[in-house]
Amino acid sequence: MQVPLTAEDRAILALEGARLVGHTATVVHLPEGAPDLDRLRDAVGRRLTGAPRLTWRLDGTPQEPVWRPGGVDVAAHVGAVATAGPLDEAGLRGELARLFAERLDRSRPLWRMDVVGPVAGGGAVLVWRVHHALADGGTVVRLAEDVLWDPAPTGDARPAPRPPGDPGAARGSLAGVLTGELVPGLRRSPFDAEVGRDRAVALAVVAAPPLRRAAHRLAGATVNDAVLAVVAGALRRWLQERHGQLHGLRVKVPVTLHSDGDDLGNRDSWFRVDLPVDEADPVARLAAVRRDTALRKARHDARELDELTARMARLSPRLAGWSQRLERSGRSFALNVSNVRGPDRAVTVLGAPVGAVQPLVEVAQHHALRVGVLSVADRLGFGLVADPAVVGDLDRLATAVEQDAAELGRAAG
Numbered sequence: 001m002q003v004p005l006t007a008e009d010r011a012i013l014a015l016e017g018a019r020l021v022g023h024t025a026t027v028v029h030l031p032e033g034a035p036d037l038d039r040l041r042d043a044v045g046r047r048l049t050g051a052p053r054l055t056w057r058l059d060g061t062p063q064e065p066v067w068r069p070g071g072v073d074v075a076a077h078v079g080a081v082a083t084a085g086p087l088d089e090a091g092l093r094g095e096l097a098r099l100f101a102e103r104l105d106r107s108r109p110l111w112r113m114d115v116v117g118p119v120a121g122g123g124a125v126l127v128w129r130v131h132h133a134l135a136d137g138g139t140v141v142r143l144a145e146d147v148l149w150d151p152a153p154t155g156d157a158r159p160a161p162r163p164p165g166d167p168g169a170a171r172g173s174l175a176g177v178l179t180g181e182l183v184p185g186l187r188r189s190p191f192d193a194e195v196g197r198d199r200a201v202a203l204a205v206v207a208a209p210p211l212r213r214a215a216h217r218l219a220g221a222t223v224n225d226a227v228l229a230v231v232a233g234a235l236r237r238w239l240q241e242r243h244g245q246l247h248g249l250r251v252k253v254p255v256t257l258h259s260d261g262d263d264l265g266n267r268d269s270w271f272r273v274d275l276p277v278d279e280a281d282p283v284a285r286l287a288a289v290r291r292d293t294a295l296r297k298a299r300h301d302a303r304e305l306d307e308l309t310a311r312m313a314r315l316s317p318r319l320a321g322w323s324q325r326l327e328r329s330g331r332s333f334a335l336n337v338s339n340v341r342g343p344d345r346a347v348t349v350l351g352a353p354v355g356a357v358q359p360l361v362e363v364a365q366h367h368a369l370r371v372g373v374l375s376v377a378d379r380l381g382f383g384l385v386a387d388p389a390v391v392g393d394l395d396r397l398a399t400a401v402e403q404d405a406a407e408l409g410r411a412a413g
Helices: 007-015 037-050 089-101 137-147 174-182 208-219 223-242 282-298 301-315 317-327 394-412
Strands: 023-030 056-060 065-069 078-087 111-119 124-131 200-207 249-256 268-275 335-341 357-361 369-376 379-386
Touching (some): 023 111, 037 078, 037 111, 037 137, 078 089, 089 111, 089 200, 124 137, 200 208, 200 357, 208 282, 223 249, 335 357
Parallel strands (some): 078 111, 335 369, 357 379
Antiparallel strands (some): 369 379
């Protein structure tokens, strides 16, 4: 038995190279006394039957790769990283960056879990790397329910994928999609540079309920709008310190196109949003983001763009290649900000309550900073990944995320 890679799977696989890894990572904070390695291996091994995708390994040829199901040596996929002593915050960031830069073994199914610890204050972190060709953010959330989180109490349902926009809105025009999503900007962003192999990682946590209330009260906005406004405010602080001059930054926002019950590993599109980093007022920043996202959703830009690129691929591989090159240009957008909805409930791992959960996503050439966000229960976990030669003081940018979220909450009263 073999499973062909979809066009999306193959495109993501092709992005991995000498300077870029192809996986994402989920950082799970566990308390002191968390399950030991043997118990974790046993639990994951027993539950793999419910997640057959995690038994797939790459096979076939470079021209025609396929997924081939098979056995899994759980001991080779679930391990521990011994540390000389408890890791402080800087030590943990360094260990996460080192792990993230390690490539997954392509002779095995493309995922790995590592328990790192102890960390200062007690406990450990579990770092789960999954190749993006095997699973996008939404699929990783489903796989976590299958093999990592303890089963939800009876009656708790897994969250459905979020729709890409208002299903009742009028469809957009081709001109709107081209000008809104594909036409490049005029200015180079501070993250438009050749990316090397080194990585820096930083983490932040924001309480979701006050941010959601602030978004609604201040601008009739969603928590997703508020996340983008917070990122805009954090980037404003960072840019002021390091670059002085401020201009708007265009960001790429992935949008899930998964439907209920599909078994696809990757199914998403995106739209672009102009972050008003030159705006000093946090409420005005939120309102500007809300106006921009409302336009993109009303025009169904993500769905239209997905259909447009599919048509170009069918009609002309050359035209499709041009579109892909334009999409990846540093002038097309400055950075990618992905926000994935996780479980609405608090989660546990073999009875151990999970603290923060943060995603780490790889950067790209000419996009030396990447921001990932994952909601679990009442927390939003922010994971920042960057090339440290281009983006310095990444920990200060993560701190600014928490500061701007608090500022928006204070503005709401």
